Amino acid sequence: MELNQFLILSAFLFCVGIYGVLARRNGVLVLMSIELMLNAVNINLIAFSAFGRTVAGQVFALFVITIAAAEVGVGLAIVLLIYRNLRTPDLDAVDQLKG
Amino acid sequence: MLEAAWIIPALPAVSFVVILFFGKRFPKQGAEVGILAVGASLVLSIVTTVEWINRVNDANSGEHGLSAFFGRGFVASAGEHTAAVAPVINSTKWWQSGGVSFGVGTYIDGLAVMMLLVVTIVSLLVHIYSTGYMHGDRRYTWFFASLSLFTASMLTLVVAANTIEMIVGWELVGLCSFMLIGFWWEDPANSRAAIKAFLTTRVGDIGLMIGVIILFFTVHSFGVLATNTYASSPGAQHDLLLAASICLMVAIIGKSGQFPLHTWLPDAMAGPTPVSALIHAATMVVAGVFLGARLYPVLYDGFSIGNGGVNMMALVGGITILIGAVLAFVQKDIKKVLAYSTVSQLGYMVMALGVGAWVAAVFHLFTHAFFKSLLFLGAGSVSHSGTHHSFDMREMGGLRKYMPITFWTFLIGSLALAGIFPLAGFWSKDEILVNAGANGFDAFLIVGLIGALLTAAYMTRCVYLTFFGEYRGHAHPHESERSITIPLVILAGLSIVAGLINAAPLGIEKFTEYVEPSVAFPDLLHADFDYPKAILSVSLALLAIGVAAFYWFRHEELGSLKGLTQRSKVAHAGYTFLENKYYLDHLYENVIVDGIRGPIARASYWVNQHVIDGVVNGAGRGTALVGRFAYNTVDQRVVDGATNGLAYEAGAAGEELRKVQGGQVQRYALFLFAAVGLLSLALFLTNSL
Numbered sequence: 001m002e003l004n005q006f007l008i009l010s011a012f013l014f015c016v017g018i019y020g021v022l023a024r025r026n027g028v029l030v031l032m033s034i035e036l037m038l039n040a041v042n043i044n045l046i047a048f049s050a051f052g053r054t055v056a057g058q059v060f061a062l063f064v065i066t067i068a069a070a071e072v073g074v075g076l077a078i079v080l081l082i083y084r085n086l087r088t089p090d091l092d093a094v095d096q097l098k099g
Numbered sequence: 100m101l102e103a104a105w106i107i108p109a110l111p112a113v114s115f116v117v118i119l120f121f122g123k124r125f126p127k128q129g130a131e132v133g134i135l136a137v138g139a140s141l142v143l144s145i146v147t148t149v150e151w152i153n154r155v156n157d158a159n160s161g162e163h164g165l166s167a168f169f170g171r172g173f174v175a176s177a178g179e180h181t182a183a184v185a186p187v188i189n190s191t192k193w194w195q196s197g198g199v200s201f202g203v204g205t206y207i208d209g210l211a212v213m214m215l216l217v218v219t220i221v222s223l224l225v226h227i228y229s230t231g232y233m234h235g236d237r238r239y240t241w242f243f244a245s246l247s248l249f250t251a252s253m254l255t256l257v258v259a260a261n262t263i264e265m266i267v268g269w270e271l272v273g274l275c276s277f278m279l280i281g282f283w284w285e286d287p288a289n290s291r292a293a294i295k296a297f298l299t300t301r302v303g304d305i306g307l308m309i310g311v312i313i314l315f316f317t318v319h320s321f322g323v324l325a326t327n328t329y330a331s332s333p334g335a336q337h338d339l340l341l342a343a344s345i346c347l348m349v350a351i352i353g354k355s356g357q358f359p360l361h362t363w364l365p366d367a368m369a370g371p372t373p374v375s376a377l378i379h380a381a382t383m384v385v386a387g388v389f390l391g392a393r394l395y396p397v398l399y400d401g402f403s404i405g406n407g408g409v410n411m412m413a414l415v416g417g418i419t420i421l422i423g424a425v426l427a428f429v430q431k432d433i434k435k436v437l438a439y440s441t442v443s444q445l446g447y448m449v450m451a452l453g454v455g456a457w458v459a460a461v462f463h464l465f466t467h468a469f470f471k472s473l474l475f476l477g478a479g480s481v482s483h484s485g486t487h488h489s490f491d492m493r494e495m496g497g498l499r500k501y502m503p504i505t506f507w508t509f510l511i512g513s514l515a516l517a518g519i520f521p522l523a524g525f526w527s528k529d530e531i532l533v534n535a536g537a538n539g540f541d542a543f544l545i546v547g548l549i550g551a552l553l554t555a556a557y558m559t560r561c562v563y564l565t566f567f568g569e570y571r572g573h574a575h576p577h578e579s580e581r582s583i584t585i586p587l588v589i590l591a592g593l594s595i596v597a598g599l600i601n602a603a604p605l606g607i608e609k610f611t612e613y614v615e616p617s618v619a620f621p622d623l624l625h626a627d628f629d630y631p632k633a634i635l636s637v638s639l640a641l642l643a644i645g646v647a648a649f650y651w652f653r654h655e656e657l658g659s660l661k662g663l664t665q666r667s668k669v670a671h672a673g674y675t676f677l678e679n680k681y682y683l684d685h686l687y688e689n690v691i692v693d694g695i696r697g698p699i700a701r702a703s704y705w706v707n708q709h710v711i712d713g714v715v716n717g718a719g720r721g722t723a724l725v726g727r728f729a730y731n732t733v734d735q736r737v738v739d740g741a742t743n744g745l746a747y748e749a750g751a752a753g754e755e756l757r758k759v760q761g762g763q764v765q766r767y768a769l770f771l772f773a774a775v776g777l778l779s780l781a782l783f784l785t786n787s788l
Contacts, residue, residue, distance in 0.1 A: 018772055022768055022769050022772070030765075091763070091764060091765055092765075095762030096762060098760065
């Protein structure tokens with residue numbers, strides 16, 4: 001196994017995540033795409049940690065997982081409130097700050 | 100206790116946590132925990148004060164104990180700083196980052212102990228009052244938890260040893276007032292008022308943040324003592340201190356309700372009345388004045404206060420005195436009268452700092468805390484038992500007969516506020532006026548006198564409408580219960596005697612002796628008591644009370660004056676102007692807030708079209724006298740073309756840019772990622788070259 005394989009996988013996942021964040025209209029799916037991006041980063045960290053023989057990357061990955069869980073908690077609460085107020089999970093409908 | 104002063108803010112903070120988690124299990128639903136904690140803080144504050152007094156006495160002469168505090172003033176001529184008394188600083192390292200260590204600790208000097216006393220006394224009385232006033236409220240426990248946190252935040256700010264700690268206390272105070280102003284958030288008006296208060300003070304908070312950063316890079320330390328020492332040293336960089344002073348002044352304007360950001364203060368009346376008393380007397384709004392007093396050497400050097408003349412601080416304070424006092428005349432809500440009165444009195448304090456009357460400013464803060472909290476709690480008592488929870492003065496009247504204790508205490512508070520001899524307000528207001536005159540700020544002396552006149556008149560109107568005449572409400576007025584009247588009586592007592600602690604003609608100048616710092620502080624003049632000015636200010640206040648009383652008590656007979664605002668167009672226009680609060684709220688909400696969305700582009704286009712073009716054309720006519728040639732070619736074609744072009748471009752750019760602000764978060768994300776992509780590309784290219 002080479003480092004590059006992991007990096008390419010990670011870059012691929014990250015791009016899928018960006019695509020989802022930008023193109024998906026449903027708020028829940030946007031959150032899931034963000035998860036993908038975070039995990040792409042995790043793969044990067046783990047890969048570098050494994051190939052560089054240091055443990056720091058794995059520690060960071062653990063932190064990222066924790067933060068991601070908290071972030072999804074907040075994010076889902078926001079989506080829920082959006083749904084409750086606007087009767088739709090559609091993010092295009094949330095444009096009250098339009099100029 | 101001088102070393103261990105951190106316990107004083109820690110007690111209410113612990114009480115906040117205890118009430119929050121276990122409050123409902125206590126027999127009084129947590130109220131007793133708050134009262135106990137603040138009471139203990141008050142006791143410890145008193146101990147700290149006594150120890151501070153001993154420390155000053157030891158340094159000065161070796162005289163010891165309270166006997167010196169009470170005795171010396173009457174015998175010797177007081178107010179001579181002989182020895183330098185250093186503040187007691189107890190600081191430990193909080194964290195360290197890149198060679199800069201951030202401390203946390205306490206800084207106890209005369210100003211700090213004075214503030215500790217004021218905050219804990221007023222807070223304790225507000226706690227006791229609230230047990231009656233808030234009885235049966237659905238969030239009773241949460242209310243006491245917030246009060247504890249509010250007190251703890253203010254005490255943290257007061258004892259802060261460095262500017263970072265001050266920011267922490269400052270922001271916590273802002274947060275707590277947000278929570279308490281919007282305490283009854285079910286009513287949208289209340290939550291709007293809370294958000295308005297929070298956002299308006301935030302403007303000032305940014306000023307504080309920038310000011311602290313500037314000070315850090317000037318002084319290379321966050322410490323209060325280091326900052327003040329640097330600012331009072333001869334080698335201080337005046338330009339940097341001026342920039343820092345302007346930023347700190349913005350902070351004071353935001354927090355202490357100075358013109359033009361005073362508009363949040365009257366709206367803050369949406370909160371429960373005990374909170375209004377706390378916000379207006381001991382916490383929140385005086386935080387700004389305290390900041391000015393704490394970092395006074397910076398402002399003193401930055402604004403060159405020692406040179407006399409006009410400076411930003413005195414000017415802002417002076418304007419605030421007048422606009423606050425005038426607005427108090429047209430309010431129908433008793434709490435709003437008091438709120439504008441606070442705005443005006445805070446103007447006095449800021450002006451006093453601005454004219455170099457440091458002692459007078461903090462002395463006025465001290466006395467004002469007592470009589471203003473008295474007035475607010477009195478107004479709360481009126482609405483609690485007199486008008487069925489209404490603050491509208493049109494539903495009051497005649498309450499003197501039903502609520503004698505509230506009436507007499509409110510009257511004492513009003514007279515103290517109006518500066519009538521020998522109540523508290525007289526001594527402090529007079530000291531401001533005398534010092535303003537003595538330091539060469541004559542214009543501000545006159546402003547202060549006019550303010551005294553207006554204060555006496557609007558308070559007469561307020562007292563008349565509330566307590567005299569016929570009862571106009573629909574409730575069954577009766578006197579309030581003990582838990583409400585006892586704090587009123589205590590505060591009334593303090594409003595009477597608090598001024599005597601620094602009564603210059605009696606030879607008692609405890610504030611000059613014990614509160615004014617003697618190290619790292621500018622050499623301020625202390626003007627002698629001036630009988631003509633004192634007599635003038637009191638007689639102006641009496642005159643105002645007389646005229647106002649005559650107008651209100653006899654207004655049935657005053658055919659020509661009555662209804663003047665209905666008949667005279669000019670008077671009516673003035674009244675409308677005042678009723679709309681100088682249209683400042685319209686300015687902020689309709690012009691600035693709405694304007695940011697897009698019309699600002701059109702507005703700048705309009706300004707360019709009308710204002711700049713006007714200027715350019717005017718200059719062109721002037722040039723025409725010199726030579727028509729220049730006028731025809733340069734001005735008409737080049738300059739006008741440029742301005743019109745600029746204006747058109749600004750308008751067009753605004754129109755285009757508003758499309759970017761589409762409100763859709765995903766589009767913003769697209770911009771973000773595109774920018775990251777482009778920047779990474781740029782980084783890659785520059786690295787590979």
